[in-house]
Amino acid sequence: MASLILALPSKGRLKEQCEAWLAKKGLVVRQTGGERGYSATLDGFDDLQIRLASASEIGKALLAGDIHLGITGEDIVREAAGDVDARLTIEARLGFGRADVVVAVPNGWIDVETMADLAEVATDMRRQTGRRFRIATKFTRLTAQFMRDHHVADHRIVDSAGATEGAPAAGIAEAIVDITTSGATLTANALKILDDGVILKSESCLMKSKLADWNEATQATAAQIFNRLGLDRL
The missing domain is CATH 3.40.190.10 (Periplasmic binding protein-like II)
Structure with a gap:
């Protein structure tokens, strides 16, 4: 059964701010494959794939349903598609990347x-x-x-x-x-x-794709992440 896929910014200040925000919630991102790697792990979550990508790539993947969750700028997804609200939900506004x-x-x-x-x-x-x-x-x-x-x-x-x-x-x-x-x-x-x-x-937002392949396992993993983040909804 496929794991939940979470995409995070791969470089720059946005990457630093994103990882700092997650760390404050007790979620530590550990990049694999060295500084140039494009995957990572999240402490405490074994059944989870983390992809590191550019903000624009994350937006496209969310809109296409290629990933379940992602952090990127609202401007990116609003510019990329006219039917954003039919394809994804903004679960949290993160207060950085404004x-x-x-x-x-x-x-x-x-x-x-x-x-x-x-x-x-x-x-x-x-x-x-x-x-x-x-x-x-x-x-x-x-x-x-x-x-x-x-x-x-x-x-x-x-x-x-x-x-x-x-x-x-x-x-x-x-x-x-x-x-x-x-x-x-x-x-x-x-x-x-x-x-x-x-x-x-x-601003940077945590977004959930409505078009991703959601199942009982990915829903459960997402629920655990949201619980750790202090969010009470999926």
Whole structure:
């Protein structure tokens, strides 16, 4: 019978924060195969597979049902699929890896403070120049939905391959949608966040895939993990 699969971040600060959070709950992660290994064990759990992967890989695996549980950022899964709530549940928000996905425009746009203002500018640009208002971003799905929700019709999303915050100054786009933690990078590039321009307040979360192959054994292992974490639900 297959073991429960838990995916954790494989590197960087997110890995450190995740392991520290688990350790505070008495769950010690021990990486196998050396520092470059991509598997680990969890003290006290023999019938458990731990996979170490990038945050984006964990998100895709949760959405596909390839793993049972995983820790990754909410922004990653919300961008990857439009039917996230049908595929997984967020079981706990962990308080680290916090970042906001936001709409930002140049500071010099003194009359643009809200999404309604931005919609008006986009309409005026289309009428006066025939061009659509350009928004540079790596978050194309979230951006498209947010623009629809705020009735910004006359726009075009530009898929950002580089430093998104530099797009307005480079003439690539009029506005951006990007992820920010402190806002310092936006400020350094003379950009401001619209008053109602926060698309998502993201953080690292423990997520459970609804599409994974759940059985009595994996449910029991998950229940033990959740109990150790102080969570009373599955």
